[in-house]
Amino acid sequence: MTRHKEITIGMFGFGVVGEGLYKILQQTPSLNAKIKKSCIKHPGKKRNAPEELFTTDKDELLNDPEINVIVEVIDDSVAAFDIVSTALKNGKAVVSASKKMVAEHLQELLELQKQTGQPFLCEAAACASIPVIRNLEEYYDNDLLHSIRAIVNGSTNFILTKMFDDKIGFQDALILAQQLGFAESDPTLDIEGYDAVNKWVILLNHAYGIVETIDHVLFSGIQNIQLSDAMVAKEKGFDIKLVAQAKTLLNGKVAAYVLPEFVKLDDQLAFVKNEFNGVVIESGFADRQFFYGKGAGSLATGSAVMSDVSALRYGYKYEYKKLYHHTPRELTSDFYVRVYISFDDIKKIKKDDFEWIEEWHAGLERSYLTGVIHFSKLQKDDWWKENGVSLILAADGIIEEIDSRNAKRRSLELAGIHL
Numbered sequence: 001m002t003r004h005k006e007i008t009i010g011m012f013g014f015g016v017v018g019e020g021l022y023k024i025l026q027q028t029p030s031l032n033a034k035i036k037k038s039c040i041k042h043p044g045k046k047r048n049a050p051e052e053l054f055t056t057d058k059d060e061l062l063n064d065p066e067i068n069v070i071v072e073v074i075d076d077s078v079a080a081f082d083i084v085s086t087a088l089k090n091g092k093a094v095v096s097a098s099k100k101m102v103a104e105h106l107q108e109l110l111e112l113q114k115q116t117g118q119p120f121l122c123e124a125a126a127c128a129s130i131p132v133i134r135n136l137e138e139y140y141d142n143d144l145l146h147s148i149r150a151i152v153n154g155s156t157n158f159i160l161t162k163m164f165d166d167k168i169g170f171q172d173a174l175i176l177a178q179q180l181g182f183a184e185s186d187p188t189l190d191i192e193g194y195d196a197v198n199k200w201v202i203l204l205n206h207a208y209g210i211v212e213t214i215d216h217v218l219f220s221g222i223q224n225i226q227l228s229d230a231m232v233a234k235e236k237g238f239d240i241k242l243v244a245q246a247k248t249l250l251n252g253k254v255a256a257y258v259l260p261e262f263v264k265l266d267d268q269l270a271f272v273k274n275e276f277n278g279v280v281i282e283s284g285f286a287d288r289q290f291f292y293g294k295g296a297g298s299l300a301t302g303s304a305v306m307s308d309v310s311a312l313r314y315g316y317k318y319e320y321k322k323l324y325h326h327t328p329r330e331l332t333s334d335f336y337v338r339v340y341i342s343f344d345d346i347k348k349i350k351k352d353d354f355e356w357i358e359e360w361h362a363g364l365e366r367s368y369l370t371g372v373i374h375f376s377k378l379q380k381d382d383w384w385k386e387n388g389v390s391l392i393l394a395a396d397g398i399i400e401e402i403d404s405r406n407a408k409r410r411s412l413e414l415a416g417i418h419l
């Protein structure tokens with residue numbers, strides 16, 4: 001697109017995000033962008049916009065030569081990829097908020113952008129209002145990125161805040177998150193960590209040039225966290241957050257996962273409450289930077305979509321510098337993690353997986369232990385995801401190397417128990 005080109009938008013979806021963008025564009029006439037048509041799924045729904053704006057015929061948008069930008073903000077990743085790929089092939093620039101679609105089709109989207117030369121922007125797909133993708137693309141364009149730690153899912157952060165700070169039950173907190181437009185149409189995507197790992201796959205690409213599917217990034221959600229875990233956290237001076245992490249190890253490979261984590265109270269991420277997201281980036285010379293903002297919601301997400309639309313006026317597109325102009329990083333599972341595990345039944349715990357146990361607490365209803373485990377064992381086995389078992393990563397949980405000869409001996413000495 002040429003500089004300051006007038007923008008005519010065909011928008012797919014008029015839900016939480018679509019309506020947010022519609023309202024924002026009404027209040028920003030200087031952008032010189034108008035929505036010509038919006039394609040929706042259910043024509044009978046009452047909407048806060050004139051009826052003539054809407055259609056259910058996708059081709060009315062995709063084949064309209066006047067429409068030069070397709071905004072895709074629907075909640076169906078299969079239909080979304082069909083829309084986005086057709087739009088790019090039809091010579092239209094695309095802005096999308098659909099992280100599930102992007103994570104499921106990352107490789108194909110990269111190829112489509114190469115083939116068509118059209119821009120595909122998706123800032124809203126990761127951390128909504130926080131401009132993290134463009135910062136990773138533009139600012140950290142060298143090999144000095146040490147780590148990114150982030151809270152990337154607003155709904156789970158909202159639920160944890162409501163449960164542990166405001167003493168509201170899990171189900172009530174989830175209903176609130178749904179009513180406020182934070183949760184996915186299928187909220188298990190939020191609760192079980194799928195939404196967070198979809199976003200992490202996108203950010204790993206922009207941060208490190210890694211092109212992976214969620215099958216290769218270990219993750220879990222907050223579904224198994226117990227009130228008793230929060231009490232242990234409090235006693236020890238921690239908060240519990242669902243944290244996505246990527247860290248460059250000494251061998252140059254990247255350790256990446258999404259797991260609940262004990263976060264120190266003076267950690268920037270402990271400050272992130274409710275539907276807010278936060279990203280802590282550590283890089284050479286710049287040291288530590290913290291990005292903070294709303295990670296979900298109508299106007300917050302709409303504002304990121306608007307920013308992408310606005311960037312198109314200046315011909316902006318992602319260069320994928322880490323992938324195409326540097327040597328992309330590789331993921332590794334060859335490191336150890338220190339974990340806390342609480343459980344209702346000792347039989348669910350695979351004792352042989354641990355290098356050593358550091359702490360053990362037996363309770364009437366639940367017990368817990370902390371110990372060190374090789375990361376690949378968490379990838380291979382699912383016992384720690386079972387109902388009744390809650391795994392939470394320790395603060396600073398990554399351990400690059402251990403002296404394995406001593407580990408097993410220490411295990412016996414320190415545990416003082418027979419699992």
Ligand SMILES: NC(=O)C1=CN([C@@H]2O[C@H](COP(=O)(O)OP(=O)(O)OC[C@H]3O[C@@H](n4cnc5c(N)ncnc54)[C@H](OP(=O)(O)O)[C@@H]3O)[C@@H](O)[C@H]2O)C=CC1
Binds near residue numbers: 017040043
């Ligand atoms: N909500 C949030 O805070 C954020 C959401 N996102 C992402 O943005 C996208 C939209 O989310 P959100 O607005 O919350 O979802 P909603 O459920 O509020 O809205 C979804 C919209 O998609 C429309 N739709 C579904 N399938 C089709 C289709 N095949 N063709 C045309 N329209 C279709 C629906 O139509 P109809 O109205 O007729 O039912 C509806 O308008 C999702 O991918 C979500 O993950 C990203 C960041 C934040």
Ligand SMILES: N[C@@H](CC=O)C(=O)O
Binds near residue numbers: 128152184295296
């Ligand atoms: N369901 C998502 C919405 C934004 O991406 C979340 O809760 O973060």
